Amino acid sequence: MARMLVLLPLLILVGCGESDGVKRLTVTGTVTFQGKPLTDGGISFEDPTTGYAAASQFQDGAFQVQLPVGEYKVMIEPTMVEVPSRDGNSPPSxxxxxxxxxxxxxxxxxxxxxxxxxxxxxxxxxxxx
Structure with a gap:
């Protein structure tokens, strides 16, 4: 029984690897707009040949994401903020x-x-x- 308890954590760790067998690299970087770090938003990477895509949030311009080797198109989206309606009756945009x-x-x-x-x-x- 004690031997099973020792092996169980090892099996869990082995099972947490990449299930598809693809090696992923830690990709880091910065996002700036006209030379100033973007405070928050999202960054997405898409490989048009494989269809693989991954996304990450960034803060103060810094991001980190796990990606396989490849060539990616990169998309950036700032955080969306709510704008009250002018008349006060319509839903905010x-x-x-x-x-x-x-x-x-x-x-x-x-x-x-x-x-x-x-x-x-x-x-x-x-x-x-």
Whole structure:
């Protein structure tokens, strides 16, 4: 019985690995807008050839995400904030907390890319108006 209790944690740790057998790298970086860190929002990576996608939140411009080696389109979205209606009777609307160009929101329109490899896991994205 004691032997089973020792082996159980080992089996749990082994079972927590990548179930698909794909090696993932820790990718880190920064997101700035016109040279200043974005305070909060989300960053998404999509590999158009494999369909693999991953996302992460960022704070003070810093992000970290696990990705397999590949070439990715990168999308950035600021946090949405609620805007009260002008008349006070209509439901509130939402708008981005930062006025980023919408081209960064979609894989179809973004020009941001990341080539993730063993020697390339840190990226800096400086968004322009």
């Amino acid at each position: 939402q708008r981005p907390s930062v006025d980023l160009p919408r081209k960064y929101f979609s894989a179809a329109t973004t020009d941001l890319k990341a080539k993730v490899a063993d020697d390339s896991t840190n990226f800096a994205f400086d968004l322009k108006k």
